Amino acid sequence: MKAIRRFTVRPLLPEPLRPLSDLARNLRWSWHAETRELFQSVDPERWAVSAGDPIRLLGSVRPARLAELAEDRRFLRRLSAAADDLHDYVTGDRWYQTHEGSAELPSAVAYFSPEFGITAALPQYSGGLGILAGDHLKAASDLGVPLIGVGLLYRHGYFRQTLSRDGWQQEHYPVLDPNELPLTLLKEDDGTPAQVSLALPGGRRLRARVWLAQVGRVPLLLLDSDVEENALGERGVTDRLYGGGSEHRLLQEMLLGIGGVRAVRTYCRLTGHAPPEVFHTNEGHAGFLGLERIAELCDQGLDFDSGLESVRAGTVFTTHTPVPAGIDRFDRELVARHFGQDAELPRMDVGRILNLGMETYPGGEPNLFNMAVMGLRLAQRANGVSLLHGQVSREMFAGLWPGFDADEVPITSVTNGVHAPTWVAPEVLRLGARQVGAQRTEDALSVGGSDRWDSVADIPDQDIWDLRRNLREQLVLEVRDRLRASWRQRGAGTAELGWIDGVLDPDVLTIGFARRVPSYKRLTLMLQDRDRLMDLLLHPERPIQIVVAGKAHPADDGGKRLVQELVRFADDPRVRHRIVFLPDYGMAMAQKLYPGCDIWLNNPLRPLEACGTSGMKAALNGCLNLSVLDGWWDEWFQPDFGWAIPTADGAATDADRRDAIEAAALYDLLEQRVTPRFYERGRHGLPDRWIEMVRQTLTLLGPKVLAGRMVREYVERLYAPAARAHRSLHPDAARDLAAWKAKVRGAWHGVTVDHVETSAATLTAELGTTLALRVRLTLGDLTPDDVEVQAVSGRVDTEDRITDATTVPLKPVGGPDLEGRWVYEGPLSLDRTGPYGYTVRILPSHPLLASAAELGLVAGPSEELGEGAGVLLR
Numbered sequence: 001m002k003a004i005r006r007f008t009v010r011p012l013l014p015e016p017l018r019p020l021s022d023l024a025r026n027l028r029w030s031w032h033a034e035t036r037e038l039f040q041s042v043d044p045e046r047w048a049v050s051a052g053d054p055i056r057l058l059g060s061v062r063p064a065r066l067a068e069l070a071e072d073r074r075f076l077r078r079l080s081a082a083a084d085d086l087h088d089y090v091t092g093d094r095w096y097q098t099h100e101g102s103a104e105l106p107s108a109v110a111y112f113s114p115e116f117g118i119t120a121a122l123p124q125y126s127g128g129l130g131i132l133a134g135d136h137l138k139a140a141s142d143l144g145v146p147l148i149g150v151g152l153l154y155r156h157g158y159f160r161q162t163l164s165r166d167g168w169q170q171e172h173y174p175v176l177d178p179n180e181l182p183l184t185l186l187k188e189d190d191g192t193p194a195q196v197s198l199a200l201p202g203g204r205r206l207r208a209r210v211w212l213a214q215v216g217r218v219p220l221l222l223l224d225s226d227v228e229e230n231a232l233g234e235r236g237v238t239d240r241l242y243g244g245g246s247e248h249r250l251l252q253e254m255l256l257g258i259g260g261v262r263a264v265r266t267y268c269r270l271t272g273h274a275p276p277e278v279f280h281t282n283e284g285h286a287g288f289l290g291l292e293r294i295a296e297l298c299d300q301g302l303d304f305d306s307g308l309e310s311v312r313a314g315t316v317f318t319t320h321t322p323v324p325a326g327i328d329r330f331d332r333e334l335v336a337r338h339f340g341q342d343a344e345l346p347r348m349d350v351g352r353i354l355n356l357g358m359e360t361y362p363g364g365e366p367n368l369f370n371m372a373v374m375g376l377r378l379a380q381r382a383n384g385v386s387l388l389h390g391q392v393s394r395e396m397f398a399g400l401w402p403g404f405d406a407d408e409v410p411i412t413s414v415t416n417g418v419h420a421p422t423w424v425a426p427e428v429l430r431l432g433a434r435q436v437g438a439q440r441t442e443d444a445l446s447v448g449g450s451d452r453w454d455s456v457a458d459i460p461d462q463d464i465w466d467l468r469r470n471l472r473e474q475l476v477l478e479v480r481d482r483l484r485a486s487w488r489q490r491g492a493g494t495a496e497l498g499w500i501d502g503v504l505d506p507d508v509l510t511i512g513f514a515r516r517v518p519s520y521k522r523l524t525l526m527l528q529d530r531d532r533l534m535d536l537l538l539h540p541e542r543p544i545q546i547v548v549a550g551k552a553h554p555a556d557d558g559g560k561r562l563v564q565e566l567v568r569f570a571d572d573p574r575v576r577h578r579i580v581f582l583p584d585y586g587m588a589m590a591q592k593l594y595p596g597c598d599i600w601l602n603n604p605l606r607p608l609e610a611c612g613t614s615g616m617k618a619a620l621n622g623c624l625n626l627s628v629l630d631g632w633w634d635e636w637f638q639p640d641f642g643w644a645i646p647t648a649d650g651a652a653t654d655a656d657r658r659d660a661i662e663a664a665a666l667y668d669l670l671e672q673r674v675t676p677r678f679y680e681r682g683r684h685g686l687p688d689r690w691i692e693m694v695r696q697t698l699t700l701l702g703p704k705v706l707a708g709r710m711v712r713e714y715v716e717r718l719y720a721p722a723a724r725a726h727r728s729l730h731p732d733a734a735r736d737l738a739a740w741k742a743k744v745r746g747a748w749h750g751v752t753v754d755h756v757e758t759s760a761a762t763l764t765a766e767l768g769t770t771l772a773l774r775v776r777l778t779l780g781d782l783t784p785d786d787v788e789v790q791a792v793s794g795r796v797d798t799e800d801r802i803t804d805a806t807t808v809p810l811k812p813v814g815g816p817d818l819e820g821r822w823v824y825e826g827p828l829s830l831d832r833t834g835p836y837g838y839t840v841r842i843l844p845s846h847p848l849l850a851s852a853a854e855l856g857l858v859a860g861p862s863e864e865l866g867e868g869a870g871v872l873l874r
């Protein structure tokens with residue numbers, strides 16, 4: 001029988017146990033092992049069936065057991081200690097509060113993301129982007145950074161993956177009842193649910209309520225459109241993550257960006273929380289937040305351009321993908337329909353909105369509205385997520401700053417990190433605690449600090465090796481359980497499944513490969529030469545075993561074919577004890593997988609992996625990385641602690657050939673380097689050299705890969721400057737800056753470099769010589785206060801392009817002559833031998849610009865003048 005209505009009956013905890021409810025509602029339990037142990041001791045059996053979710057546990061414990069615990073003095077003492085600890089954690093001063101100049105730091109930062117991976121108990125993520133957002137919130141909480149997270153609450157989350165008998169991915173969308181999740185509803189003072197509302201074309205409205213997840217010190221606001229006041233279509237806007245067509249996506253993103261700002265305002269009004277001075281958008285999906293904030297300022301009397309300046313100053317945009325398919329682009333028409341008179345932001349000029357998302361570079365699509373492009377235009381500060389990705393992003397978006405070299409494009413990088421307390425296995429933490437104490441281990445993992453990890457060197461080899469085996473064995477058991485469940489689901493009877501007891505071996509070198517399945521991650525690269533792989537798996541002395549997992553996007557049949565190919569290979573009775581595919585990759589599985597593997601494999605098509613974070617989580621557990629030099633591995637790889645798979649990128653190699661070359665390199669490494677090192681035994685019967693690599697992984701990579709390090713960088717390099725810039729741009733300053741930009745843009749055609757001369761006009765010169773440079777130029781309606789004139793010099797390539805440029809500002813000497821020309825002078829030091837060149841350029845200059853390229857305006861010598869100006873010294 002099917003129920004017609006569904007309620008959640010919340011347990012009534014006896015008075016002495018009330019603190020359990022607070023502990024369950026603050027998601028800090030998800031990274032605090034002691035709190036989880038407390039919940040486990042409430043009822044170990046039910047804890048196991050509730051999949052480690054305290055809310056589910058408390059909903060299922062028998063009242064008799066609760067009554068018993070309410071009398072249990074020892075339990076109550078532990079409970080009160082845990083509650084005190086949480087209280088101290090949430091209220092005490094942390095890194096941010098004691099940071100030098102903390103009064104200057106932003107009073108609050110709003111962090112927007114389409115997905116958040118905080119715990120398996122709140123499944124609101126699809127992969128790396130969401131996990132990163134979750135780790136960002138947790139690290140911010142540990143550091144005391146006053147962040148407010150903003151996202152959507154998806155009724156079905158992403159999807160659950162199972163397999164058909166023949167290995168085809170099946171998607172399931174179980175309904176999540178927010179009342180059964182670790183959430184509370186944000187309410188007005190009169191007790192009614194707080195709501196935000198958006199105007200849609202045709203007089204429709206999209207309303208959403210706001211759920212609050214408490215992530216340690218950080219509130220996370222999740223907007224949910226499934227409210228009775230909405231029409232059926234609008235109720236479904238937050239139905240699932242990355243599902244539906246274009247219009248559906250647009251509505252989700254409008255709700256996230258515009259509704260998200262309104263939710264933040266409501267939250268601050270109701271709780272007295274300081275309003276954010278900085279808004280950070282994790283990928284372009286939330287970009288509309290900038291429009292809503294401009295609209296707010298326009299309501300306070302500012303014009304669009306001045307509002308834009310003020311909003312830009314306080315906005316940080318993080319781009320996460322060099323893959324064009326990863327960027328949202330909408331039909332201009334569709335966007336146009338959802339803004340203006342009859343829809344959202346009615347007082348704003350729709351043309352201005354559309355221009356913000358216009359692809360104004362060569363090859364740009366005139367009819368599309370690009371969310372990343374808008375993100376860059378609405379944020380004065382932008383970054384990629386690893387050094388290499390920063391460089392790739394500068395090249396990818398260089399067209400938005402015509403006239404500038406890619407390395408001057410104002411996109412920096414902050415390399416991702418991972419939240420160690422979430423991802424480090426309790427066994428590893430215990431070893432750390434034994435070595436340096438629990439508090440120091442906790443501090444080193446959450447706040448970070450580069451010198452704390454040396455004590456790893458003192459851990460005896462035997463302890464490291466015992467730990468590795470223990471973790472591997474736990475993984476083996478976990479894999480068998482999951483595989484059994486998967487085969488039952490695929491229709492196998494128990495009698496057929498005896499072989500699963502022999503799947504994987506706790507003493508065999510274990511390789512993990514788990515991630516989403518977009519084509520660039522090359523799930524099936526390992527299958528390029530099946531015979532060679534089979535030999536590796538079945539090697540009589542030095543076998544390997546492989547655990548694979550990953551979800552393909554529901555609309556990606558290509559990805560599903562890759563999954564099927566892998567599953568079919570792993571189903572082969574000859575190898576099925578050595579390679580497994582586990583369905584439904586998610587956080588719970590990941591937390592077992594990384595610690596249990598010896599090698600974490602990553603073989604994306606370089607440079608398409610913006611950063612990658614699973615290898616970092618593996619490293620923190622002493623698992624070694626074997627990876628293509630892409631993302632973070634390109635930056636931090638050292639042969640002391642891992643292996644780099646050589647790549648065939650750059651050269652004009654076709655895709656198939658490239659796969660073949662890189663797969664062959666992978667097999668070579670496994671056969672010749674990795675397996676011998678794992679199986680060789682030293683004097684005490686231990687693989688000394690392997691253990692040394694584990695140790696180096698922990699000491700050298702450990703402090704770098706932390707989310708604490710990442711969030712500290714965001715605070716110091718992006719949030720703090722953004723807050724300062726935003727404060728400088730009070731309404732009058734914003735108006736002045738907007739007016740100045742308009743003046744400069746209007747007058748720029750009159751800015752020219754007319755004549756350049758040097759003290760020596762020879763084609764050769766000696767190292768150490770300083771030449772005097774003299775430039776005549778016209779500024780039209782501008783004055784020297786509006787510009788900077790620079791000499792740019794450096795080594796030149798065969799096409800006379802200056803490679804490693806140095807810039808030196810030139811100074812005006814004397815006022816304008818009768819024709820309105822200015823003369824600028826300065827020294828040019830010839831500090832390098834070999835082919836050398838220089839040029840001169842004029843840039844707009846204003847103290848409130850964050851980068852010289854900000855306006856995308858530059859004037860240099862004309863072509864004819866170029867000959868004379870760029871005298872080459874060879």
Ligand SMILES: *Cc1c(COP(=O)(O)O)cnc(C)c1O
Binds near residue numbers: 514585587613614617
């Ligand atoms: C870390 C993580 C990811 C991201 O891994 P990448 O290496 O960036 O692909 C995806 N899914 C889960 C469950 C994770 O824990």
